[in-house]
Amino acid sequence: AQRVTQPEKLLSVFKGAPVELKCNYSYSGSPELFWYVQYSRQRLQLLLRHISRESIKGFTADLNKGETSFHLKKPFAQEEDSAMYYCALPRGGSQGNLIFGKGTKLSVKP
Amino acid sequence: GAVVSQHPSWVICKSGTSVKIECRSLDFQATTMFWYRQFPKQSLMLMATSNEGSKATYEQGVEKDKFLINHASLTLSTLTVTSAHPEDSSFYICSVLAAPSYNEQFFGPGTRLTVL
Numbered sequence: 001a002q003r004v005t006q007p008e009k010l011l012s013v014f015k016g017a018p019v020e021l022k023c024n025y026s027y028s029g030s031p032e033l034f035w036y037v038q039y040s041r042q043r044l045q046l047l048l049r050h051i052s053r054e055s056i057k058g059f060t061a062d063l064n065k066g067e068t069s070f071h072l073k074k075p076f077a078q079e080e081d082s083a084m085y086y087c088a089l090p091r092g093g094s095q096g097n098l099i100f101g102k103g104t105k106l107s108v109k110p
Numbered sequence: 111g112a113v114v115s116q117h118p119s120w121v122i123c124k125s126g127t128s129v130k131i132e133c134r135s136l137d138f139q140a141t142t143m144f145w146y147r148q149f150p151k152q153s154l155m156l157m158a159t160s161n162e163g164s165k166a167t168y169e170q171g172v173e174k175d176k177f178l179i180n181h182a183s184l185t186l187s188t189l190t191v192t193s194a195h196p197e198d199s200s201f202y203i204c205s206v207l208a209a210p211s212y213n214e215q216f217f218g219p220g221t222r223l224t225v226l
Contacts, residue, residue, distance in 0.1 A: 044217040102153040
């Protein structure tokens, strides 16, 4: 069955420290994966998708098929990065509705 | 990206009453919208896929007769929680599927339902 696992409920780092939010997935083919972010009192919004291979707000994520992972990384965390982060996998791998991980709350302390 | 609104943003109702939640795509004609439910400190769980002009597709375990979805136009989908009970209290979020080939969803701000 398709599944998205985010093992950390909460990740707390100091400003300027590197950040890695873990995401592992279960899918037999070549999936398309997303990271969504939800800032306090704001709606869920797309942060990045792996096919774009772009860096948004300093975040990057690389799909590792061998480890079935799509970890989100940022070399220097900022206080404004504090938010809930959700990893998501489309049902069917590339199309259709999303299966979300349980989310990781990132707290960046000054 | 698409702008999605939800109304109301929060609602409190008595047990046994029905509540309607609207999801509007303000600047995009959406043939497909999704309805999610989010319990406190938990992830989003897909409830149903709403397709304009046809019946919604419900996820396993979601009662069709309890959560009525109507997608009568390309800009509006409604979710009606019928005979609401306290366990239906949750945060309901809709999203619009923009550019299906690109598989990008734009989310509404959510509706907080509290059933007394």
